[in-house]
Amino acid sequence: DTEVTQTPKHLVMGMTNKKSLKCEQHMGHRAMYWYKQKAKKPPELMFVYSYEKLSINESVPSRFSPECPNSSLLNLHLHALQPEDSALYLCASSRVQLSYNEQFFGPGTRLTVL
Amino acid sequence: AQTVTQSQPEMSVQEAETVTLSCTYDTSESDYYLFWYKQPPSRQMILVIRQEAYKQQNATENRFSVNFQKAAKSFSLKISDSQLGDAAMYFCAYRSAIGSGGSNYKLTFGKGTLLTVNP
Numbered sequence: 001d002t003e004v005t006q007t008p009k010h011l012v013m014g015m016t017n018k019k020s021l022k023c024e025q026h027m028g029h030r031a032m033y034w035y036k037q038k039a040k041k042p043p044e045l046m047f048v049y050s051y052e053k054l055s056i057n058e059s060v061p062s063r064f065s066p067e068c069p070n071s072s073l074l075n076l077h078l079h080a081l082q083p084e085d086s087a088l089y090l091c092a093s094s095r096v097q098l099s100y101n102e103q104f105f106g107p108g109t110r111l112t113v114l
Numbered sequence: 115a116q117t118v119t120q121s122q123p124e125m126s127v128q129e130a131e132t133v134t135l136s137c138t139y140d141t142s143e144s145d146y147y148l149f150w151y152k153q154p155p156s157r158q159m160i161l162v163i164r165q166e167a168y169k170q171q172n173a174t175e176n177r178f179s180v181n182f183q184k185a186a187k188s189f190s191l192k193i194s195d196s197q198l199g200d201a202a203m204y205f206c207a208y209r210s211a212i213g214s215g216g217s218n219y220k221l222t223f224g225k226g227t228l229l230t231v232n233p
Contacts, residue, residue: 031218042205042223043159048212055218088157094219101209101219102149105159 003027004106006091012112015081021109023074023091032074033103034066035090043090049074050096081113116141116208120224127196128232134181135191135227137206143167147209149221150180150191154202162204165189193229201231 004025013019023032031050035043048056049068063085065077074091088108094101117140127133139148150162165173165182173180177194193200206224 040203040226042226043221045220048218048220050218056212056220090159092159102161102164103221104161105151107156107158110157 006106021076025093029093033092037088118224126230149207151205152202
Protein backbone atom coordinates (compact mmCIF):
# COMPACT_ATOMS: atom_id res chain seq x y z
CA ASP A 1 0.00 0.00 0.00
CA THR A 2 1.69 3.19 -1.22
CA GLU A 3 -1.22 5.50 -0.62
CA VAL A 4 -1.84 8.48 1.60
CA THR A 5 -5.54 9.12 2.11
CA GLN A 6 -7.17 12.33 3.26
CA THR A 7 -10.70 13.07 4.39
CA PRO A 8 -12.82 14.97 3.68
CA LYS A 9 -12.13 15.88 0.05
CA HIS A 10 -13.95 19.18 0.43
CA LEU A 11 -14.83 21.19 3.53
CA VAL A 12 -16.75 24.43 3.87
CA MET A 13 -16.76 26.06 7.29
CA GLY A 14 -17.66 29.32 8.94
CA MET A 15 -15.20 31.37 10.93
CA THR A 16 -16.68 30.19 14.23
CA ASN A 17 -16.72 26.49 13.39
CA LYS A 18 -14.42 23.76 14.64
CA LYS A 19 -13.51 21.07 12.16
CA SER A 20 -10.78 18.50 11.63
CA LEU A 21 -8.87 17.16 8.65
CA LYS A 22 -7.69 13.58 8.69
CA CYS A 23 -4.73 11.91 7.00
CA GLU A 24 -3.83 8.22 7.04
CA GLN A 25 -0.99 6.10 5.66
CA HIS A 26 -0.06 2.44 6.05
CA MET A 27 3.42 2.48 4.55
CA GLY A 28 5.16 2.36 7.92
CA HIS A 29 6.40 5.90 7.50
CA ARG A 30 7.35 7.62 10.74
CA ALA A 31 7.45 11.18 9.37
CA MET A 32 4.24 12.98 8.43
CA TYR A 33 3.70 16.49 7.14
CA TRP A 34 1.00 19.10 6.64
CA TYR A 35 1.28 21.53 3.75
CA LYS A 36 -0.91 24.43 2.70
CA GLN A 37 -1.28 25.16 -1.01
CA LYS A 38 -2.96 28.24 -2.43
CA ALA A 39 -4.19 28.21 -6.02
CA LYS A 40 -1.40 28.17 -8.60
CA LYS A 41 1.25 28.27 -5.89
CA PRO A 42 3.64 25.63 -4.57
CA PRO A 43 2.91 23.85 -1.30
CA GLU A 44 4.12 25.53 1.88
CA LEU A 45 5.20 23.42 4.82
CA MET A 46 3.18 23.86 8.01
CA PHE A 47 4.11 21.02 10.39
CA VAL A 48 6.39 18.00 10.57
CA TYR A 49 5.83 15.03 12.85
CA SER A 50 8.63 12.58 13.45
CA TYR A 51 7.96 9.41 15.42
CA GLU A 52 4.57 10.84 16.43
CA LYS A 53 6.14 13.93 17.98
CA LEU A 54 5.80 17.43 16.60
CA SER A 55 9.28 18.36 15.45
CA ILE A 56 8.71 21.33 13.20
CA ASN A 57 6.12 24.13 13.34
CA GLU A 58 6.73 26.66 10.59
CA SER A 59 5.28 29.55 12.61
CA VAL A 60 1.73 28.47 11.90
CA PRO A 61 -1.07 30.40 13.71
CA SER A 62 -2.55 28.61 16.73
CA ARG A 63 -5.94 28.32 15.04
CA PHE A 64 -4.33 25.31 13.31
CA SER A 65 -3.66 22.51 15.79
CA PRO A 66 -2.01 19.31 14.56
CA GLU A 67 -2.25 15.95 16.28
CA CYS A 68 -0.61 12.59 15.61
CA PRO A 69 -2.52 9.93 17.60
CA ASN A 70 -0.46 7.05 16.18
CA SER A 71 2.10 6.29 13.53
CA SER A 72 -0.52 5.94 10.78
CA LEU A 73 -2.77 8.88 11.50
CA LEU A 74 -2.37 12.63 11.36
CA ASN A 75 -5.07 15.17 12.13
CA LEU A 76 -5.30 18.91 11.68
CA HIS A 77 -7.80 20.61 13.97
CA LEU A 78 -9.22 23.90 12.74
CA HIS A 79 -10.80 26.59 14.87
CA ALA A 80 -11.70 30.24 14.27
CA LEU A 81 -10.22 30.26 10.79
CA GLN A 82 -10.11 33.28 8.53
CA PRO A 83 -11.20 33.46 4.88
CA GLU A 84 -7.54 33.73 3.86
CA ASP A 85 -7.03 30.22 5.26
CA SER A 86 -9.04 28.86 2.34
CA ALA A 87 -6.65 26.58 0.46
CA LEU A 88 -5.80 23.00 -0.43
CA TYR A 89 -4.34 21.20 2.58
CA LEU A 90 -1.97 18.42 1.67
CA CYS A 91 -0.71 15.66 3.89
CA ALA A 92 2.48 13.76 3.12
CA SER A 93 4.49 10.98 4.69
CA SER A 94 8.02 9.65 4.38
CA ARG A 95 10.60 7.44 5.96
CA VAL A 96 12.86 9.12 8.49
CA GLN A 97 16.13 7.53 7.42
CA LEU A 98 18.82 9.96 6.43
CA SER A 99 19.64 8.72 2.98
CA TYR A 100 16.29 8.39 1.31
CA ASN A 101 13.02 9.89 2.38
CA GLU A 102 10.86 10.67 -0.60
CA GLN A 103 7.58 12.25 0.45
CA PHE A 104 4.32 10.65 -0.65
CA PHE A 105 1.42 13.07 -0.89
CA GLY A 106 -2.29 12.62 -0.34
CA PRO A 107 -4.92 14.09 -2.68
CA GLY A 108 -5.63 16.98 -0.32
CA THR A 109 -8.63 18.57 1.34
CA ARG A 110 -10.04 21.64 -0.36
CA LEU A 111 -11.00 24.01 2.48
CA THR A 112 -13.25 27.02 2.05
CA VAL A 113 -13.72 29.40 4.97
CA LEU A 114 -16.75 31.66 4.72
CA ALA B 115 18.44 29.28 2.85
CA GLN B 116 17.89 27.21 -0.23
CA THR B 117 15.92 28.69 -3.10
CA VAL B 118 14.48 26.97 -6.14
CA THR B 119 13.70 28.85 -9.34
CA GLN B 120 11.55 27.68 -12.21
CA SER B 121 11.74 30.38 -14.84
CA GLN B 122 9.01 29.00 -17.13
CA PRO B 123 5.53 29.60 -15.68
CA GLU B 124 3.93 27.81 -18.64
CA MET B 125 5.10 25.49 -21.40
CA SER B 126 3.33 23.65 -24.17
CA VAL B 127 4.32 20.66 -26.26
CA GLN B 128 2.81 18.66 -29.08
CA GLU B 129 1.87 15.10 -28.34
CA ALA B 130 4.80 12.72 -29.06
CA GLU B 131 7.32 15.57 -28.98
CA THR B 132 9.99 16.29 -26.37
CA VAL B 133 9.93 19.14 -23.87
CA THR B 134 12.42 20.34 -21.28
CA LEU B 135 11.46 22.12 -18.07
CA SER B 136 14.16 24.13 -16.37
CA CYS B 137 15.01 24.46 -12.70
CA THR B 138 17.88 26.16 -10.91
CA TYR B 139 18.59 26.21 -7.22
CA ASP B 140 20.87 27.87 -4.76
CA THR B 141 22.56 26.00 -1.93
CA SER B 142 25.77 25.85 0.05
CA GLU B 143 25.38 22.15 0.79
CA SER B 144 27.42 19.52 -1.02
CA ASP B 145 25.10 16.57 -0.54
CA TYR B 146 21.38 16.91 -1.17
CA TYR B 147 18.42 15.52 -3.08
CA LEU B 148 16.43 17.08 -5.87
CA PHE B 149 13.00 16.04 -7.04
CA TRP B 150 10.49 16.70 -9.76
CA TYR B 151 6.88 16.37 -8.70
CA LYS B 152 3.84 16.39 -10.98
CA GLN B 153 0.46 17.72 -9.89
CA PRO B 154 -2.32 17.01 -12.43
CA PRO B 155 -5.63 18.85 -12.28
CA SER B 156 -6.91 16.10 -9.95
CA ARG B 157 -4.49 17.62 -7.41
CA GLN B 158 -2.51 14.60 -6.19
CA MET B 159 1.20 15.38 -6.10
CA ILE B 160 3.18 12.52 -7.62
CA LEU B 161 6.92 12.03 -7.62
CA VAL B 162 8.29 11.93 -11.17
CA ILE B 163 12.00 11.54 -10.61
CA ARG B 164 14.72 12.08 -8.00
CA GLN B 165 18.41 12.87 -8.17
CA GLU B 166 21.04 12.44 -5.48
CA ALA B 167 23.62 15.19 -5.71
CA TYR B 168 26.55 12.85 -5.08
CA LYS B 169 25.62 10.77 -8.13
CA GLN B 170 27.07 12.10 -11.36
CA GLN B 171 24.82 9.95 -13.50
CA ASN B 172 21.59 11.63 -14.54
CA ALA B 173 18.45 9.91 -13.28
CA THR B 174 16.04 8.35 -15.77
CA GLU B 175 12.53 6.98 -15.30
CA ASN B 176 11.02 5.69 -18.55
CA ARG B 177 10.19 8.79 -20.64
CA PHE B 178 11.44 11.17 -17.95
CA SER B 179 15.08 12.10 -17.52
CA VAL B 180 17.02 14.88 -15.89
CA ASN B 181 20.03 16.92 -16.85
CA PHE B 182 21.76 17.54 -13.54
CA GLN B 183 24.57 20.08 -13.66
CA LYS B 184 25.86 20.34 -10.10
CA ALA B 185 28.37 23.10 -10.68
CA ALA B 186 25.78 25.21 -12.44
CA LYS B 187 23.11 24.26 -9.87
CA SER B 188 20.76 23.30 -12.65
CA PHE B 189 18.27 20.43 -12.68
CA SER B 190 16.13 20.28 -15.81
CA LEU B 191 13.47 17.69 -16.62
CA LYS B 192 13.13 16.23 -20.09
CA ILE B 193 9.90 14.53 -21.08
CA SER B 194 10.18 12.44 -24.24
CA ASP B 195 7.29 11.22 -26.38
CA SER B 196 4.89 13.54 -24.53
CA GLN B 197 1.45 12.14 -23.80
CA LEU B 198 -1.84 13.86 -23.01
CA GLY B 199 -1.61 12.49 -19.49
CA ASP B 200 1.60 14.43 -18.93
CA ALA B 201 -0.36 17.68 -18.76
CA ALA B 202 0.07 19.00 -15.23
CA MET B 203 1.84 21.47 -13.00
CA TYR B 204 5.43 20.38 -12.50
CA PHE B 205 7.30 21.40 -9.37
CA CYS B 206 11.03 21.18 -8.87
CA ALA B 207 11.92 20.62 -5.22
CA TYR B 208 15.04 20.67 -3.06
CA ARG B 209 15.23 18.57 0.08
CA SER B 210 16.95 20.20 3.00
CA ALA B 211 17.35 19.40 6.67
CA ILE B 212 15.47 21.56 9.15
CA GLY B 213 15.55 21.84 12.91
CA SER B 214 18.10 20.09 15.09
CA GLY B 215 18.97 16.41 15.13
CA GLY B 216 19.45 16.00 11.40
CA SER B 217 16.47 13.73 10.87
CA ASN B 218 13.83 16.22 9.76
CA TYR B 219 13.63 17.39 6.20
CA LYS B 220 11.56 19.84 4.25
CA LEU B 221 10.95 20.28 0.57
CA THR B 222 11.50 23.71 -0.90
CA PHE B 223 9.47 23.97 -4.08
CA GLY B 224 9.87 26.17 -7.10
CA LYS B 225 6.84 28.12 -8.28
CA GLY B 226 5.97 25.47 -10.82
CA THR B 227 5.66 25.12 -14.58
CA LEU B 228 2.23 24.44 -16.06
CA LEU B 229 2.67 22.01 -18.94
CA THR B 230 0.03 21.77 -21.66
CA VAL B 231 0.12 18.88 -24.12
CA ASN B 232 -1.55 19.58 -27.46
CA PRO B 233 -3.02 16.69 -29.44
